[in-house]
Amino acid sequence: MEILRLENVKYSYKSKYNIVHAVKNASAVFEEGKLYAIIGRSGSGKTTLLSVMAGLDLPTDGNVYYDNKSLVEMDRDKHRRENISVIYQSFHLFPLLTALENVMYPMELAGIDNKYAKERAIQLIDEMGIAPERHKNFPLMLSGGEQQRIAIARALASNSKLILADEPTGNLDTENGNKVIDILTKLAHEKKYCVIIITHDLSISEKADCVYRMTDGVLSQEIKSEKIIS
Numbered sequence: 764m765e766i767l768r769l770e771n772v773k774y775s776y777k778s779k780y781n782i783v784h785a786v787k788n789a790s791a792v793f794e795e796g797k798l799y800a801i802i803g804r805s806g807s808g809k810t811t812l813l814s815v816m817a818g819l820d821l822p823t824d825g826n827v828y829y830d831n832k833s834l835v836e837m838d839r840d841k842h843r844r845e846n847i848s849v850i851y852q853s854f855h856l857f858p859l860l861t862a863l864e865n866v867m868y869p870m871e872l873a874g875i876d877n878k879y880a881k882e883r884a885i886q887l888i889d890e891m892g893i894a895p896e897r898h899k900n901f902p903l904m905l906s907g908g909e910q911q912r913i914a915i916a917r918a919l920a921s922n923s924k925l926i927l928a929d930e931p932t933g934n935l936d937t938e939n940g941n942k943v944i945d946i947l948t949k950l951a952h953e954k955k956y957c958v959i960i961i962t963h964d965l966s967i968s969e970k971a972d973c974v975y976r977m978t979d980g981v982l983s984q985e986i987k988s989e990k991i992i993s
């Protein structure tokens with residue numbers, strides 16, 4: 764089922780002195796239950812496209828539809844809180860909150876009862892394979908892999924069905940990167956999230972159901988070579 768649609772999306776950064784056409788043309792449909800990879804060189808417009816998909820910025824031209832509703836017509840603050848989960852390369856955890864408090868935070872913002880929020884946060888952290896004795900640790904006391912998995916748990920605390928990740932394994936070693944990829948793949952294939960990952964990581968694009976490439980601001984679909992079955 765379609766969840767996000769881009770129609771002739773363009774995005775330009777304008778300043779007094781110049782204009783940068785970061786996204787020149789992007790059209791695509793993203794569905795629930797699928798894992799998408801967006802690849803492309805540095806500076807090709809991937810992060811800009813992600814902020815437009817997340818509703819952080821409106822396109823300069825063209826349209827973004829979430830659940831068939833144009834973002835222009837939506838309360839975008841509410842939309843971002845309720846429908847979108849973003850995961851970053853550098854985790855973006857709150858340094859002065861414990862692991863558990865970080866995961867509880869979006870639920871507290873949403874006005875969810877504290878006892879329920881705590882139970883759900885504990886469950887989410889457990890599902891990420893992080894031991895209960897780590898709950899009280901602050902982010903800097905956790906490994907990079909644990910921090911990213913806490914960030915994913917926090918992203919799942921809202922009931923959003925769309926996960927956008929910008930280089931989520933970029934700061935991780937292979938082993939921790941693989942754990943994160945496995946989690947994101949399962950979220951798409953078993954829990955029916957729509958997961959869109961910007962990445963340089965070949966093991967993600969191999970696992971993806973669909974791969975897009977950004978080239979100089981233009982988004983195009985990569986034809987995946989058929990896997991040879993012997």
Ligand SMILES: Nc1ncnc2c1ncn2[C@@H]1O[C@H](COP(=O)(O)OP(=O)(O)O)[C@@H](O)[C@H]1O
Nearest residue numbers: 776783785803804805806807808809810811812
């Ligand atoms: N805030 C900004 N102001 C002006 N130009 C920007 C800004 N952010 C990114 N750009 C430019 O837009 C282009 C695309 O950047 P970006 O979306 O970050 O690409 P990528 O994520 O693929 O590396 C680059 O030329 C970059 O310099």
Ligand SMILES: [Mg+2]
Nearest residue numbers: 806809810811
């Ligand atoms: Mg980027």
